[in-house]
Amino acid sequence: MSILEVNHVKKIYTTRFGGARVQALSNVTFSVEEGEFVAIMGESGSGKTTLLNILAALDTPTSGSVKLNGRELVVMKEKEISAFRRDHLGFVFQDFNLLDNFSVKDNIFLPLVLAGEKHQQMQKKLEPIAQRLGISELLDKFPYEISGGQKQRTAVARALITEPELILADEPTGALDSRAADSLLDLFGQINADGQTILMVTHSVKAASSAGRVLFIKDGEVFHQLYRGRNTSQQLYQKISDTLTMIASGGVIHE
Template identity: 45%
Template sequence: MNYRKGRYEVTVLIGRKIKKVYGKKSTAQEVLKGIDVEVNRGEFVGIMGPSGSGKTTLLNVLCSIDFATEGVIEINGHSLRGMKEKALANFRREQLGFIFQDYNLLDTLTVKENILLPLAISKLPKAVAESRVKELTSLLGITEILNKYPNEISGGQKQRTSAARALITNPSLVFADEPTGALDSKSATALLQNLQNINETKEATIMMVTHDAVAASFCTRVLFLKDGLIYSELYKGDKTRQAFFKEIMHTQSVLGGDGYES
């Protein structure tokens, strides 16, 4: 699959020696102990690890929702350090997309309004936005429910709405935090196939935290975290998903912990 190599050439995210310490000096707890990470364009990266290993903290720090205590984070050549609150917010809105475990949709807005939410203060022409909604919703299979409210649709539909919202701005990088955590296995598989599909066809770069080996097997690369450090890294390469899944399971058992914590 030589044609794919080209898409990996551009580095979207660079993290160097990322440290995160919670609490004051006396009770300080180091959650991230110096992590180096790089993500190239078009990658679908999974982050796994037992609870307490710092998965979500790493994601929050990388996506600028939380601040790193030490280290350098660059996304698309922009360093997050030193950016003001307002600039960071703009950066998140324009460059990043988010999918959360509990969907994080606004109850008072319809599906369509939720999807268009990140464009609420952008100058993007309506026609462009409209065509993006059309493309994304048909990719995700939620065209029928555009005028419904979140409380009228299923969990799987909510998560796909959330995915559409994450992608509406054509972000450089999509962060997904346990996106399948609240879904049944059928909806979860459907969503992951959607994400994989979008990753392949639209060359979207996705970074996903998960504790589920099945979910991770949809990725192109999986990072394993343990005690705030990267423990190992697996590439899918040309393996089948099943083979990759087995490999992940194996690494997880070596890592210790059952890997099925919530």
């Protein structure tokens, strides 16, 4: 069952000075099945960040359709969008987006506070997630007191606590050292194995090779895709690397 359906999405920006038109996305069509782990890759300027913003309901397409569990995001009213985003989407960002004057616990609780949940309910949801992510001992600390890897686990906990239909991850390993990045990717694999749907935008071949499917964006379109199938992460890593090389050189990709 498709949880996310993106059909013929186009995005054209008009520059402030001179009125020039820039086409960021030209015709993006793909779907994500419930329980999938999909990575999106592409060169700088390929349109993947614009696409992520549209999927997150932070931007609207010029034309086309985006549906999450059958709900059309494009026609949603402004006052509905923030509540819909909070209730149905989880976010993991490269720079963590944690509030330094909030404890780890309060950062994780924030979307539930905004949703008006009672403290007892929030605490009940937090305990198994914190234990799962190995941050139970950090809950009373502040973001400036913990490592980058611990900050990103806090951000993942904040994304998971609302029980979202879809987690959107924007370069989640970008600010991490290799050890913390590997740990985060292992964690993504575990929560995906439990049924969580994840869509990740990344420049990292290693991060993308942890996904079940990789979409390549070029010139504002889905140019190619790779499925993990029976490939190991190392085999998928090599296929991703080869595909990126072919895209950069303008070569033809053979199935």
